[in-house]
Amino acid sequence: MLRRNMTAFPLVLVLVSSSAQAAEKPPPDVPPCPSGQEKPDIAALVRRTQQMLEGASSVATMSMSIRTKAWSRKLKMKVWTRGRDYALIRVLEGGPRETGLMTLKREKQLWNYLPQAGRVMKLPSGMMGDSWMGSDFTNDDLVKGSSLADDYDAKVLEILRREASEAWRVELTPKKDAAVVWGRVELVVDRKTCLPLEQVFFDEDGKQARRMAFGDFKRVGWRDFPARMVVTPADSARETAVVYEEIEFDTPVADDTFSLRRLEAGR
Amino acid sequence: MLRLAWRNLWRNPRRTLVTLSALVLGTGAIVGLHSYSETAYGELNRILTTQFVGHLQVHGRGWQADPELGNTVRNPVAVETTLADRLPGATSTRRVLGSGLAGTRASSAGVAVLGLEPDRDPLLSVVRGAALDGTSPRQIAVGTGVAEMLEVEPGAELVLVGQAADGSVANDRYTVRAVVDAGSGEMNGSAVFLRIADAQEFFGLGDGVHQIVVRLPTREEDVSGPVAALRSALDVATLEALGWSEIMPEFKGMIDEKRKGSQWIDIVVFVIAALGVFNAMTMATFERTREFGVMASVGTRRSRILGLVVTEALLQGAIGFALGAGIATALVLGAGSIHIGGLTQGMDVMGIRLPTVLELHLQPSALRNAAVVSLLTVLAGGLLPALRASRLQPAEATRSV
Numbered sequence: 001m002l003r004r005n006m007t008a009f010p011l012v013l014v015l016v017s018s019s020a021q022a023a024e025k026p027p028p029d030v031p032p033c034p035s036g037q038e039k040p041d042i043a044a045l046v047r048r049t050q051q052m053l054e055g056a057s058s059v060a061t062m063s064m065s066i067r068t069k070a071w072s073r074k075l076k077m078k079v080w081t082r083g084r085d086y087a088l089i090r091v092l093e094g095g096p097r098e099t100g101l102m103t104l105k106r107e108k109q110l111w112n113y114l115p116q117a118g119r120v121m122k123l124p125s126g127m128m129g130d131s132w133m134g135s136d137f138t139n140d141d142l143v144k145g146s147s148l149a150d151d152y153d154a155k156v157l158e159i160l161r162r163e164a165s166e167a168w169r170v171e172l173t174p175k176k177d178a179a180v181v182w183g184r185v186e187l188v189v190d191r192k193t194c195l196p197l198e199q200v201f202f203d204e205d206g207k208q209a210r211r212m213a214f215g216d217f218k219r220v221g222w223r224d225f226p227a228r229m230v231v232t233p234a235d236s237a238r239e240t241a242v243v244y245e246e247i248e249f250d251t252p253v254a255d256d257t258f259s260l261r262r263l264e265a266g267r
Numbered sequence: 268m269l270r271l272a273w274r275n276l277w278r279n280p281r282r283t284l285v286t287l288s289a290l291v292l293g294t295g296a297i298v299g300l301h302s303y304s305e306t307a308y309g310e311l312n313r314i315l316t317t318q319f320v321g322h323l324q325v326h327g328r329g330w331q332a333d334p335e336l337g338n339t340v341r342n343p344v345a346v347e348t349t350l351a352d353r354l355p356g357a358t359s360t361r362r363v364l365g366s367g368l369a370g371t372r373a374s375s376a377g378v379a380v381l382g383l384e385p386d387r388d389p390l391l392s393v394v395r396g397a398a399l400d401g402t403s404p405r406q407i408a409v410g411t412g413v414a415e416m417l418e419v420e421p422g423a424e425l426v427l428v429g430q431a432a433d434g435s436v437a438n439d440r441y442t443v444r445a446v447v448d449a450g451s452g453e454m455n456g457s458a459v460f461l462r463i464a465d466a467q468e469f470f471g472l473g474d475g476v477h478q479i480v481v482r483l484p485t486r487e488e489d490v491s492g493p494v495a496a497l498r499s500a501l502d503v504a505t506l507e508a509l510g511w512s513e514i515m516p517e518f519k520g521m522i523d524e525k526r527k528g529s530q531w532i533d534i535v536v537f538v539i540a541a542l543g544v545f546n547a548m549t550m551a552t553f554e555r556t557r558e559f560g561v562m563a564s565v566g567t568r569r570s571r572i573l574g575l576v577v578t579e580a581l582l583q584g585a586i587g588f589a590l591g592a593g594i595a596t597a598l599v600l601g602a603g604s605i606h607i608g609g610l611t612q613g614m615d616v617m618g619i620r621l622p623t624v625l626e627l628h629l630q631p632s633a634l635r636n637a638a639v640v641s642l643l644t645v646l647a648g649g650l651l652p653a654l655r656a657s658r659l660q661p662a663e664a665t666r667s668v
Contacts, residue, residue, distance in 0.1 A: 095435035
């Protein structure tokens with residue numbers, strides 16, 4: 001179920017409702033969908049896709065299901081983000097040792113709060129590409145560390161023609177000095193609606209590492225947001241699916257959400 | 268004939284001494300080098316089998332090829348009972364092997380997490396702090412390199428996080444009890460050690476263990492007999508029993524490779540010594556052409572002349588071997604043990620710390636090789652001149668000077 005936030009604070013309520021007025025129309029800085037064009041402005045298309053998937057801030061509740069040949073498990077969690085520098089993930093429901101687990105990102109650093117240990121552990125730098133808590137999502141996926149529009153150069157590889165629709169296959173190669181996790185990313189975007197369909201990630205050696213499929217699009221304000229994302233790694237029989245139960249974009253998130261002291265208190 | 272051959276040898280003592288010295292050097296080199304290298308291999312094997320790997324191990328079936336966390340020996344007690352029954356005198360210890368992140372508020376690093384029986388497993392030597400004990404829970408020992416990396420010392424707190432066998436997030440808090448040397452730089456730089464019960468709890472394994480490490484009361488390298496005996500008694504549908512050479516095939520391969528290399532050295536030594544012997548004996552038969560002619564003309568049979576020259580060669584071979592082996596044995600035993608710490612500098616080969624002191628032993632295989640080489644040398648060097656001597660025409664031969 002998706003719903004917009006109705007916060008108790010009147011001021012925020014005003015802000016939210018004022019933005020709700022214009023909610024059905026994308027803000028002016030979002031490039032329009034270049035429907036059907038043969039040679040679209042590809043940088044604009046990628047920026048549009050990214051703005052579709054992310055806001056200046058967000059608060060989301062989601063469930064994550066991981067399935068491997070040995071086990072499967074399900075976590076329910078809440079994620080707060082602000083820009084690319086701040087994010088917090090909190091496990092609301094999971095196994096007895098993981099409920100209450102938190103991951104905090106502040107600028108370039110990551111910490112985990114481990115509920116059984118009752119302690120915070122700083123993660124080594126360079127862990128953005130590592131698995132988040134044994135899932136097929138990376139830390140980078142969850143805390144939105146890198147930007148498709150800012151960190152990659154894009155070009156259209158081809159137009160894929162499927163039964164009922166057509167899509168652009170866009171290749172994204174990391175810009176020099178961009179702190180990204182992947183060697184190359186391919187993005188498939190529907191040619192009529194501009195909805196992202198899937199992303200394929202390649203490692204430094206050009207080998208396909210994993211595929212992320214988007215589905216179950218829901219209207220959230222002006223956005224058509226994929227409420228279901230499924231990641232399948234290329235080399236093993238496993239899968240992680242995330243289903244967004246609620247998501248709000250561009251809502252204010254309190255400063256101390258991302259405080260290390262608060263993380264250490266386990267709250 | 269032996270006496271005749273013996274006397275002939277000392278008719279030209281200088282030449283005989285030249286031949287002998289070639290043989291002595293050859294034999295000595297082979298015995299010495301083999302004793303040294305076999306001692307070194309034996310020592311590496313001892314380190315391997317007594318410490319990390321053991322002589323053989325029992326795992327859940329397929330674990331060696333694909334060490335999945337959930338693939339365990341579920342009933343270690345039953346395996347241990349079988350062990351005591353089939354391999355009397357063997358000792359065994361249980362281990363759990365997983366991985367995770369170890370860290371503090373300030374830093375963390377990826378580590379191997381090894382659960383072991385601290386009272387029975389000889390793997391760890393304490394550098395600082397006190398040894399893990401089998402009873403106090405939530406104690407952890409860290410390798411010297413890990414201690415340095417995370418800046419922890421005995422008494423400090425260390426948090427571990429990893430993935431349990433059911434996929435859930437394992438995490439817990441431990442007190443560092445010791446900084447340890449686990450026998451190799453690789454382990455010291457990447458591993459932390461828990462009491463096995465703590466590791467089983469951390470990874471959610473119940474009573475399951477990943478390895479049962481078995482040590483046999485032997486210095487034999489070949490453990491295929493005990494492995495087969497154990498296999499026949501275990502439930503191989505769920506378990507596997509592997510000898511150290513199957514667990515570390517690269518290590519076995521390296522030693523085999525080096526042994527092959529030293530066989531080539533034997534061949535080179537053999538060729539050099541054989542050339543010397545051949546040269547000396549050819550000269551000797553040339554000089555004695557007249558003598559052989561006389562022998563033939565007074566009715567000595569060809570086979571007897573052939574026998575005489577071959578006997579001379581064999582005599583030299585025997586003396587050369589005895590002297591060479593004697594000198595090499597004296598050197599090896601006299602040296603006793605040699606310090607090679609300056610050479611090895613605590614270096615590891617495939618995760619095995621090179622020894623700093625080698626207790627030299629005379630290797631029977633070295634003596635055997637040297638004997639074979641001496642025999643071949645004198646036969647190769649002596650046979651041709653002997654044949655030549657036996658085929659001389661008496662009339663012509665008596666005329667030569």
